[in-house]
Amino acid sequence: MENYQKAKITExxxxxxxxxLPKDIIEMxxxxxSKIRNLMGYAIGKMESDDTRVMLFTxxxxxxxxxxxCVEIMKRRLKGLQQITKLSYKQxxxxxxxxxxxxxxxxxxxxxxxxxxxxxxxKDSLDPSEPGYQAPGSFDALWINSLKEEAQVQRKKRRGGGxxxxxxxxxxxxxxxxxxxxxKARS
Numbered sequence: 001m002e003n004y005q006k007a008k009i010t011e012x013x014x015x016x017x018x019x020x021l022p023k024d025i026i027e028m029x030x031x032x033x034s035k036i037r038n039l040m041g042y043a044i045g046k047m048e049s050d051d052t053r054v055m056l057f058t059x060x061x062x063x064x065x066x067x068x069x070c071v072e073i074m075k076r077r078l079k080g081l082q083q084i085t086k087l088s089y090k091q092x093x094x095x096x097x098x099x100x101x102x103x104x105x106x107x108x109x110x111x112x113x114x115x116x117x118x119x120x121x122x123k124d125s126l127d128p129s130e131p132g133y134q135a136p137g138s139f140d141a142l143w144i145n146s147l148k149e150e151a152q153v154q155r156k157k158r159r160g161g162g163x164x165x166x167x168x169x170x171x172x173x174x175x176x177x178x179x180x181x182x183x184k185a186r187s
Contacts, residue, residue: 003105004096011060012093017086017118022054030059030067039070044077047121054122060090061114071119075136084120085132089113 059067
């Protein structure tokens with residue numbers, strides 16, 4: 001591919017995985033170079049207003065993780081949002097032209113499938129039987145349980161629990177120190 005340069009990238013149209021969305025829905029198209037601060041300033045401002053009930057976040061390729069980050073920030077800032085997440089692939093067509101035209105090389109068309117995510121956030125109730133549904137606060141409940149488990153493990157470590165008897169460096173058994181003569185060999 002060192003003899004080619006990328007000339008054009010075309011995202012092939014993809015069918016929206018949600019049905020019955022309002023026509024005036026706010027779609028936050030998260031790109032790889034998008035600044036989270038800018039996205040969140042606009043999105044939170046819109047979602048805090050009473051006339052916005054639903055918002056859709058989309059991301060493709062490397063922007064998927066950034067879209068997820070934006071959604072998690074929204075859910076922490078605005079409590080009570082319901083979520084439905086859909087995953088799929090988006091097809092991208094790349095046109096590569098030869099750098100040296102006199103070399104007799106033809107243009108190449110490469111089709112790639114990139115991962116894509118659509119996350120619907122709503123102040124109103126959504127269908128809990130829909131695949132990808134996440135109830136408000138369910139993420140917090142997961143974190144609370146894992147934090148409790150982690151605290152218990154930390155307490156056990158501080159108390160010296162963790163199974164097994166006292167062996168190794170910190171044991172107070174006779175004959176365990178360096179240069180100490182075992183009891184049988186003492187006279």
